[in-house]
Amino acid sequence: MRGIRRIATTIVLVAMAYGAADAAQRNSSSREAFFRCKDAKGQTHYGDSVPPECAGFDTEVLNENGMQVRLIEGEPTRLKRLEREAAEAKVRKEKDQRALRDRTLTETYLTVEDIERLRSQRLEMLNAQYRITEQNITNLRERQTRLQGQVSRFKPYSDKPNAPPLPDHLASEMVNTVKGLRVYEESLAANRKEQADLNASFDSDVKRFKELKGLR
Numbered sequence: 001m002r003g004i005r006r007i008a009t010t011i012v013l014v015a016m017a018y019g020a021a022d023a024a025q026r027n028s029s030s031r032e033a034f035f036r037c038k039d040a041k042g043q044t045h046y047g048d049s050v051p052p053e054c055a056g057f058d059t060e061v062l063n064e065n066g067m068q069v070r071l072i073e074g075e076p077t078r079l080k081r082l083e084r085e086a087a088e089a090k091v092r093k094e095k096d097q098r099a100l101r102d103r104t105l106t107e108t109y110l111t112v113e114d115i116e117r118l119r120s121q122r123l124e125m126l127n128a129q130y131r132i133t134e135q136n137i138t139n140l141r142e143r144q145t146r147l148q149g150q151v152s153r154f155k156p157y158s159d160k161p162n163a164p165p166l167p168d169h170l171a172s173e174m175v176n177t178v179k180g181l182r183v184y185e186e187s188l189a190a191n192r193k194e195q196a197d198l199n200a201s202f203d204s205d206v207k208r209f210k211e212l213k214g215l216r
Contacts, residue, residue: 033064035072057162105209112206112215119202123195137184140177149172 035047037054045051050059051073059072073081074211109115151157151174154166 017111034062036062037074038062062137100210102212105205109209112209115202115206116211117176119198122198126191126195126198130188130195133184133187133191137181140181140184144174144181147177 033048033138035050036046037051037057037059039053039057044055045053047054054072054074057074058077059074060068061070061072063069137153147170151166151170152214153164154170157166
């Protein structure tokens with residue numbers, strides 16, 4: 001009985017040894033052996049290590065059988081890959097954003113009237129801000145007119161030889177008034193643009209909602 005176990009053990013050990021030798025042979029056949037590339041003139045270069053001429057160019061890593069096992073990217077290939085990956089990422093992002101927008105539309109609104117109602121509410125808020133800004137501009141222009149009448153009595157705005165110099169507080173108030181007018185006028189322009197953008201966005205939402213719901 002012991003002899004049978006000893007023979008079986010020997011067989012197993014021999015099989016394991018052959019298996020290890022076979023694996024080592026396979027590994028050696030796929031081992032990286034040398035490098036190959038083509039330079040800008042199309043000339044091929046080989047080497048046991050990466051040849052200096054391969055710097056910046058695609059370099060193939062070959063095994064002992066001359067088969068390519070991997071590729072070291074050159075700069076042009078790397079840049080093209082990065083551009084391709086960036087373009088693919090942009091497409092995926094836009095697709096995800098469209099899907100999110102569609103889901104938001106269908107989950108937020110039941111009818112086109114719901115979208116139009118929200119549009120009206122937001123436009124009314126912007127219109128209220130617009131009216132307040134217009135009133136502020138009117139008030140500042142009235143102040144500017146009043147100040148111009150006051151500063152006209154002082155140098156350098158007065159032609160009278162004995163006119164006193166412009167007081168600092170008047171000069172400061174005039175400057176602040178002019179700056180305030182500019183700020184409010186820019187605010188009006190921004191409000192008008194925001195209203196136009198809002199209308200365009202809601203027009204797009206209505207159109208897409210109708211497409212999703214099969215409406216005309």
